[in-house]
Amino acid sequence: MATQHSRSAARLMNTPAIFLLLVWMLVPLCMTIYFSFLDYRPLRGVYEWADGFENYARFLSSGSFTDSVVTTLIMVGGILAITVIGGVLLAMLLDQPIWGQGIVRILVIAPFFVMPTVSALVWKNMFMNPVNGLFAYLWKFFGGTPVDWLSQAPIFSIIWIVSWQWLPFATLILLTAIQSLDSEQMEAAEMDGAGFFSRFGYITLPHLARAITVVVLIQTIFLLSIFAEIFVTTNGAFGTRTLTYLVYQRVLESQNIGLGSAGGIVAVILANIVAIFLMRIVGKNLDN
Amino acid sequence: MLSKKMLGATTAIMLVAATGAHAESLTIATVNNGDMIRMQGLTDDFTEKTGHTVEWVTLEENVLRQRVTTDISTKGGQFDITTIGMYETPIWGKNGWLVALDDLSADYDVDDILPAMRGGLSVDGTLYAAPFYGESSMIMYRTDLMEKAGLEMPDAPTWEFVADAARKMTDKDNEIYGICLRGKAGWGENMAFLTATANAFGARWFDEEWNAQFDSDAWKKTLNFYIDLMNEAGPPGAANNGFNENLALFQQGKCGMWIDATVAASFVTNPNDSTVADKVGFALAPDTGLGKRGNWLWAWALAIPAGTQKEAAAKEFIEWATSKDYLELVAEKEGWANVPPGSRTSLYENPEYQKVPFAKMTLESINSADPTNPTVDPVPYVGVQFAAIPEFAGIATQVGQEFSAALAGQQSADEALAKAQALTNDEMEAAGYK
Amino acid sequence: MARAVSNRRQIVTTIVAWTIGLLIFFPILWTILTSFKTEAEAIADPPSLLFFNWTLENYEVVQERSNYGKFLWNSIILAVGSTVIGLLIAIPSAWSMAFQPGKRTKDIMMWMLSTKMMPAVGVLFPIYILARNSGLFDTHILLIAVLMLMNLPIIIWMLYTYFKEIPVDILEAARMDGASLKSEILYVLTPMALPGIASTMLLNIILAWNEAFWTLNLTTINAAPLTAFIASYSSPEGLFYAKLSAASTMAIAPILIMGWFSQKQLVRGLTFGAVK
Numbered sequence: 001m002a003t004q005h006s007r008s009a010a011r012l013m014n015t016p017a018i019f020l021l022l023v024w025m026l027v028p029l030c031m032t033i034y035f036s037f038l039d040y041r042p043l044r045g046v047y048e049w050a051d052g053f054e055n056y057a058r059f060l061s062s063g064s065f066t067d068s069v070v071t072t073l074i075m076v077g078g079i080l081a082i083t084v085i086g087g088v089l090l091a092m093l094l095d096q097p098i099w100g101q102g103i104v105r106i107l108v109i110a111p112f113f114v115m116p117t118v119s120a121l122v123w124k125n126m127f128m129n130p131v132n133g134l135f136a137y138l139w140k141f142f143g144g145t146p147v148d149w150l151s152q153a154p155i156f157s158i159i160w161i162v163s164w165q166w167l168p169f170a171t172l173i174l175l176t177a178i179q180s181l182d183s184e185q186m187e188a189a190e191m192d193g194a195g196f197f198s199r200f201g202y203i204t205l206p207h208l209a210r211a212i213t214v215v216v217l218i219q220t221i222f223l224l225s226i227f228a229e230i231f232v233t234t235n236g237a238f239g240t241r242t243l244t245y246l247v248y249q250r251v252l253e254s255q256n257i258g259l260g261s262a263g264g265i266v267a268v269i270l271a272n273i274v275a276i277f278l279m280r281i282v283g284k285n286l287d288n
Numbered sequence: 289m290l291s292k293k294m295l296g297a298t299t300a301i302m303l304v305a306a307t308g309a310h311a312e313s314l315t316i317a318t319v320n321n322g323d324m325i326r327m328q329g330l331t332d333d334f335t336e337k338t339g340h341t342v343e344w345v346t347l348e349e350n351v352l353r354q355r356v357t358t359d360i361s362t363k364g365g366q367f368d369i370t371t372i373g374m375y376e377t378p379i380w381g382k383n384g385w386l387v388a389l390d391d392l393s394a395d396y397d398v399d400d401i402l403p404a405m406r407g408g409l410s411v412d413g414t415l416y417a418a419p420f421y422g423e424s425s426m427i428m429y430r431t432d433l434m435e436k437a438g439l440e441m442p443d444a445p446t447w448e449f450v451a452d453a454a455r456k457m458t459d460k461d462n463e464i465y466g467i468c469l470r471g472k473a474g475w476g477e478n479m480a481f482l483t484a485t486a487n488a489f490g491a492r493w494f495d496e497e498w499n500a501q502f503d504s505d506a507w508k509k510t511l512n513f514y515i516d517l518m519n520e521a522g523p524p525g526a527a528n529n530g531f532n533e534n535l536a537l538f539q540q541g542k543c544g545m546w547i548d549a550t551v552a553a554s555f556v557t558n559p560n561d562s563t564v565a566d567k568v569g570f571a572l573a574p575d576t577g578l579g580k581r582g583n584w585l586w587a588w589a590l591a592i593p594a595g596t597q598k599e600a601a602a603k604e605f606i607e608w609a610t611s612k613d614y615l616e617l618v619a620e621k622e623g624w625a626n627v628p629p630g631s632r633t634s635l636y637e638n639p640e641y642q643k644v645p646f647a648k649m650t651l652e653s654i655n656s657a658d659p660t661n662p663t664v665d666p667v668p669y670v671g672v673q674f675a676a677i678p679e680f681a682g683i684a685t686q687v688g689q690e691f692s693a694a695l696a697g698q699q700s701a702d703e704a705l706a707k708a709q710a711l712t713n714d715e716m717e718a719a720g721y722k
Numbered sequence: 723m724a725r726a727v728s729n730r731r732q733i734v735t736t737i738v739a740w741t742i743g744l745l746i747f748f749p750i751l752w753t754i755l756t757s758f759k760t761e762a763e764a765i766a767d768p769p770s771l772l773f774f775n776w777t778l779e780n781y782e783v784v785q786e787r788s789n790y791g792k793f794l795w796n797s798i799i800l801a802v803g804s805t806v807i808g809l810l811i812a813i814p815s816a817w818s819m820a821f822q823p824g825k826r827t828k829d830i831m832m833w834m835l836s837t838k839m840m841p842a843v844g845v846l847f848p849i850y851i852l853a854r855n856s857g858l859f860d861t862h863i864l865l866i867a868v869l870m871l872m873n874l875p876i877i878i879w880m881l882y883t884y885f886k887e888i889p890v891d892i893l894e895a896a897r898m899d900g901a902s903l904k905s906e907i908l909y910v911l912t913p914m915a916l917p918g919i920a921s922t923m924l925l926n927i928i929l930a931w932n933e934a935f936w937t938l939n940l941t942t943i944n945a946a947p948l949t950a951f952i953a954s955y956s957s958p959e960g961l962f963y964a965k966l967s968a969a970s971t972m973a974i975a976p977i978l979i980m981g982w983f984s985q986k987q988l989v990r991g992l993t994f995g996a997v998k
Contacts, residue, residue: 007824009822009903010818010819010821011818013815013818014814014818014819016815017812017874018815020871021834021837021874021875025840028840028848029845031847031852032845035847035848093735093738093739093742096731096732097732097735100740103743104739104740104743105985106982106985107744107746107747108746108747109988110981111746111749111750113928113974113981114750114974115948115952115974116932116934117953118753118952118973121966121970122749122752125966126749126963126967127749132963134769164749168746169992172988172989172992173993176990176993211993214993221838222838224841225841225842227843227935244843251846252843260843260844264841264843264845265844267840268844271836272836275832275836275839279832279835
């Protein structure tokens with residue numbers, strides 16, 4: 001049982017982090033809330049109180065808002081699906097005995113080190129460009145017509161690029177989890193004549209549940225705010241405008257700070273709803 | 289090399305001592321366009337002459353806009369000089385965000401700046417940004433392909449001719465596309481081209497009461513014409529092509545014609561970068577016989593944000609970078625064809641420069657653009673390929689995304705126009721125009 | 723018999739694993755190769771993988787145009803600085819929550835993570851104004867603080883899950899022996915937590931190195947890292963694949979090399995409590 005003394009010492013040790021995060025959260029948040037009730041358009045020299053919740057009403061009622069929420073969900077969901085499924089498969093593969101395992105692992109984790117801007121630029125120009133991109137050459141080589149990825153399959157293209165960046169992260173966490181799997185249990189199941197799929201379904205997957213929730217949680221936090229990949233590739237065109245990107249357009253392209261700030265607050269609220277939902281699940285999984 | 293630098297530094301110090309001014313370090317934000325990168329390379333000349341040093345913040349155009357706009361609207365004061373265009377200058381100047389350039393030295397000869405450029409960079413007759421280079425738009429075409437198609441490009445073609453020629457030049461099996469036009473969404477990308485082209489088709493953004501006009505027949509005609517033409521004679525992926533992408537395509541010899549900024553002429557005729565350097569002809573941007581040509585007017589200009597501590601030094605830099613001497617300096621090092629074009633009358637009077645193949649057409653294009661009277665029907669705004677109101681960039685980028693999606697085949701031209709109409713009216717209403 | 727089967731199986735898995743590994747790595751490899759081509763060869767049809775005239779001209783052009791060393795140095799300062807300070811704040815915090823959990827510990831953890839939910843663009847103006855008013859614009863201090871705060875929740879979470887795995891009995895034993903709180907942390911906890919701390923540190927360096935919104939918007943010259951460097955090459959006029967590749971290679975090489983050398987440490991602790 002912890003003593004009173006160590007308990008207060010613990011509280012003291014936690015204080016700097018809590019205090020700093022509180023400041024980091026509250027100061028910009030309060031300013032943004034304040035701005036969201038203003039008609040603040042610097043290019044016009046307008047800086048006055050807005051009409052009540054006018055900015056919120058405008059942001060929420062515009063068609064681009066619902067579109068952007070849907071886009072965000074598709075994008076985040078797509079990336080999560082690819083990275084989790086791909087991560088599980090890849091982790092299982094890397095768990096097998098293979099020659100040169102170290103090098104393969106190095107190859108697989110490399111994309112995680114590439115900054116988002118660079119990866120978006122490289123994929124956009126050197127692979128997905130329909131005239132000079134490598135995919136175009138491949139398609140032509142096999143007698144196909146080059147696909148203009150970024151306009152014909154825009155959301156998929158961005159999902160692809162971001163998944164490439166995050167697949168290593170998922171793979172690494174899942175790999176550590178798989179390695180902790182009790183091999184005796186596996187062998188016993190194999191002895192009992194359990195096929196690959198039933199072993200996977202009854203032993204591996206339940207064992208990985210916890211790791212998968214962690215991957216989903218951490219990635220969601222990062223994926224909800226993806227920006228550079230969209231900015232570089234489509235600039236928000238072709239229905240790739242996520243909520244974050246819509247806020248960017250309001251704040252910076254339209255220079256309507258009031259409206260954009262309202263959008264920012266809406267985004268925070270929605271993100272936190274998703275977060276609470278996720279954390280409930282994770283919390284449960286992590287406790288047991 | 290080292291000794292030359294030392295010498296430069298010594299002269300600089302002596303100069304400073306002589307003039308009593310003190311050496312400043314200027315922070316300049318600029319675009320990563322070829323002419324600016326060249327300017328960056330020539331900064332030593334400025335330092336030698338004035339003693340001031342320069343720190344460059346060179347960014348891609350979209351990032352630059354994001355940075356400098358945030359900085360100026362929050363009065364961040366991060367830059368002593370920023371590179372801005374003809375759209376921002378009047379708006380920012382009017383807001384009192386820029387230092388007036390009304391006391392430039394006599395040597396600078398401000399009256400030598402092309403009237404169209406000076407007009408576009410001034411507010412009520414006061415210059416707020418000095419043009420580093422100016423541009424209009426024109427047709428750049430492949431003389432060999434034109435000949436092969438059995439056609440001859442007139443100096444002032446119609447859209448009908450251009451469309452016909454584009455279809456005839458197209459040879460998709462050999463990756464030759466008759467016409468390359470901007471399709472990438474953005475107010476400074478596809479909307480610059482489409483707004484200017486719409487002018488030639490008799491369309492306009494707003495009527496005199498600020499009502500959006502995307503439901504007009506003229507816009508319908510413009511957009512359908514453009515999309516049909518690009519589908520038949522344009523390169524694949526056109527909906528993602530902006531200026532830079534098209535330039536690369538043209539330099540690779542994949543475009544028959546390209547209608548874009550006049551400044552591109554020096555890039556496509558430069559044998560170091562272009563595979564078709566000796567086969568390029570020039571013509572005015574096309575019209576449809578309604579009295580307006582679809583050629584825009586733009587300048588990349590240097591301006592000083594109000595509130596900088598280094599105003600005097602910043603002015604010295606602007607005088608250096610946009611001077612006649614600078615043009616000669618570039619000519620001396622890189623040849624006349626690579627001089628930043630479109631800023632000064634004297635350049636076009638220079639017999640050396642007149643030998644440059646695109647000089648005449650550039651000047652004619654610039655002179656024929658009329659920002660104060662851009663459309664067939666009257667409009668309440670100034671600007672050829674934009675409307676110089678603060679809301680335009682935001683609205684036009686969204687409209688551009690609709691048009692880009694229409695070009696990519698995700699929606700019909702009519703759908704795109706209906707959406708553009710609705711969102712423009714909505715934004716204009718919210719902004720208090722109606 | 724069984725041995726032969728498993729051998730054959732190993733050959734197959736090896737081939738599959740290598741193929742997938744190479745495919746995943748290929749975009750990076752292709753970028754590096756392209757950086758040694760001329761602009762014309764970079765878009766040549768058909769593209770050549772290895773047999774072209776290797777040239778360093780792109781690196782020369784990039785080096786001539788921008789002061790790579792300065793950008794690199796700033797990247798290192800920001801990544802390392804924010805990580806070290808972040809760890810100094812996060813270790814005590816994670817320790818206290820792991821070993822002295824209160825009723826609200828879990829809520830606090832969740833709240834910390836939720837501070838990462840604010841879209842950066844939404845708070846650009848407030849932060850920009852604060853940076854301007856404090857006079858900290860374009861300074862290392864500001865960027866280190868911002869990057870540190872951005873990643874602090876992740877660091878704390880990661881350390882927390884790692885500390886949780888340390889058996890409490892050992893600490894109890896140390897306490898019985900009369901170890902003070904200080905020596906408990908210094909001599910008992912730290913050595914056991916070191917792999918987790920190392921892994922956290924590496925992950926944080928990667929995240930800070932690759933952060934491209936604040937580092938671009940809150941810097942001009944003095945503190946501008948490689949993310950700003952790459953923004954000046956992203957879409958210039960004319961052919962640019964080779965130069966873009968060179969600039970990209972220069973921007974990712976340091977972190978890639980660091981990552982490769984330390985991948986064992988990184989992998990070992992990268993569990994986020996996923997393993998129990």
